[in-house]
Amino acid sequence: MTVELIDSMGDDHSIARAARVSSGTTGTPERNRGLINMLMRDRHGSPFEAVVLQLRVECPIFVAREFLRHRMASYNEVSGRYQEMQPVFYAPDEHRPLRQTGKPGAYHFEAGTPEQHSLTSTAHKSAAGWSWEHYRWLLKEGVAREVARNVLPLNLYTSFYVTLNLRSLLNFLSLRWAHPDSTVPTFPLAEIEDVAMQIDQFARTVAPDAMAAFDKNGRIAP
Amino acid sequence: MTVELIDSMGDDHSIARAARVSSGTTGTPERNRGLINMLMRDRHGSPFEAVVLQLRVECPIFVAREFLRHRMASYNEVSGRYQEMQPVFYAPDEHRPLRQTGKPGAYHFEAGTPEQHSLTSTAHKSAAGWSWEHYRWLLKEGVAREVARNVLPLNLYTSFYVTLNLRSLLNFLSLRWAHPDSTVPTFPLAEIEDVAMQIDQFARTVAPDAMAAFDKNGRIAP
């Protein structure tokens, strides 16, 4: 999972400025901080849309599938119709919990046994390797890229640009990271949580007061 | 590819009624037909949002990935985190063009040779079979479904409910079906074109005048 910040527009000041067009008040940085906290607490979401980030994400297809469910964002993704894919595949490392108990909506995860980890690693590599051989074989025999790619697995890496405003980004974070300060019940996939953690860091450099207010108010998107 | 119409709201009359709230005129079915044609021709899109369809789609993951790029719609899809997947895989049949020439944005497709078809069929089955064995093996050894599914291929079938209004549906059709009457330059994937053709039929039963106007005006979404 790799996330880069490509571009951004606006900062904490932009949020305060957008909010003050309604209220007509003016403010110091100190008072802006208080205003931003109030906006977050009372769920006045629209001023947070004045900050926009563009990111580039590299992740397995199964993570991209979850990410692109977030509709309040703009996407451009590598296309296997137009490009030959590269053989880069994800496999869980030794920190990835492998055992799941409980029922949907309330799973508990535990580390796997050494055998389970070894097996998981082997299975990811073996399935990916076999799929990749078939992909290459089809291409070599002149079959179109858009057909050959069908045999590739969900742990193949893809990459995409995503442009989204801070309000939508906070919604993403609230659902995709089970953060200790979060009051939103959420059970994110470990791999998308890793993406969310990286995005959180970038958002913090762009709009630190807004992110502090997000933490302080239960990490609920306004 | 299977598409079912699950539910719908509104029809041609609803479109005319929504449009007439602006203009204040009233109309017979005959005049509504003319009105709907004018709305389509002059790109007054909002009245077409008064008709909503809910569909259930079964298709391979690589088709679902393209479908879910359409953001003006509501989705609920089978989750491999919560459910054990079923071993149903897509393989191109003998009518699926396999050879691609030209460059991105202007590909030409041709039928493959018998050898290419045989090879493609074999590769889809072989890769899917091997992936499935690994999936089952991981599950049997107690690895979580959300981890085991990583090894499954893009030609695995998924299914989802999609709810979208007629305006968004027409946009989908304009981009995902290279229809003879279409004036929009588009090069859809054969498999999503099959889905689009089925959706077109259902839309025609719900709002026949709107669909006739769509055909008559170059199949451009208003």
Added chain:
Amino acid sequence: MTVELIDSMGDDHSIARAARVSSGTTGTPERNRGLINMLMRDRHGSPFEAVVLQLRVECPIFVAREFLRHRMASYNEVSGRYQEMQPVFYAPDEHRPLRQTGKPGAYHFEAGTPEQHSLTSTAHKSAAGWSWEHYRWLLKEGVAREVARNVLPLNLYTSFYVTLNLRSLLNFLSLRWAHPDSTVPTFPLAEIEDVAMQIDQFARTVAPDAMAAFDKNGRIAP
């Protein structure tokens, strides 16, 4: 303020069905009720998008201005460019609080004095009457409707169709009605709160279990 339910699609069963495509479980009405409550509590919003309502609203322009800020909805409104407006104007009745104390985000409202009520009523009528005379005068002298309407006041009645899914509708209710069960801090305008109350009733006839779950979980939109 008048709200009519024009059409709808789906009900509580549709919500449960959309949710179960993910989980693969089946359910009785009793278990669906529990499922819907869990979805609301844990903020799984997408299944609520499977229910869609179409409403017709008649309200003053200053209320419509707030309503149309809700972007996840489809609108068709009477146009003063195409139609001659009708002389129907809003004036607050004796129950409308007239006095505001405190500061933005934390206003308190109190009933006005009899003098204030009388004055408010007179001012609304006098300003509307004068504006209307000028509107009629301009039309009579051959000035275009789209120019003449500029002189009309914000308390003129307008009407529109709105089509929105239940998730968006719940968001509207959470922000536009300071309901006793609500845990969302909100200070809606009295007139749009009246609209929200009527919409709440219609939603309750369409999806009673979802509305009960909304009440039970603090009237926070999922």
Added chain:
Amino acid sequence: MTVELIDSMGDDHSIARAARVSSGTTGTPERNRGLINMLMRDRHGSPFEAVVLQLRVECPIFVAREFLRHRMASYNEVSGRYQEMQPVFYAPDEHRPLRQTGKPGAYHFEAGTPEQHSLTSTAHKSAAGWSWEHYRWLLKEGVAREVARNVLPLNLYTSFYVTLNLRSLLNFLSLRWAHPDSTVPTFPLAEIEDVAMQIDQFARTVAPDAMAAFDKNGRIAP
């Protein structure tokens, strides 16, 4: 009508970069120009979402009402609930066509007679002046701002921040400016066309190649 460019993100290069993530090709400025033209012509809209503008608009309420119908944008507007409004009112100048013939969707406009211009100017001032007196009177007697504002007319000036991506901006331009190069049938209100012309200029400074491609391809939003 006043429009200011407050902030922006991205430029022509951002559009090409977003598009190339799909195709995997690289390019010189010259080739990027060709690529952007192809994207516009073939209606590949998503790369244009990588450019975002924030504008501040001052215009009469009747113009803001039309602007805010564009849902793919973020808004923060002066609120008459929180602020006392300022007595700035719009009146058509001598260039504003005043006479309308034909029927909805196919109006023709002509300059008014000197008498009509004089009358229109008088009516705008008289109605606004009378409304303003009542607004001030209600405020002086202690009636809440959110009630007093009801008597104000649609030609009162408001102002708002709007943040929108270039794709949404092009859609706005295609519908709100009957530009000589446009092939979209549209009959915009003169006052919003004035706003659109100003926005067009700002967009041209941010992404000149995209705007040239827009002109060259019939000013249809991709």
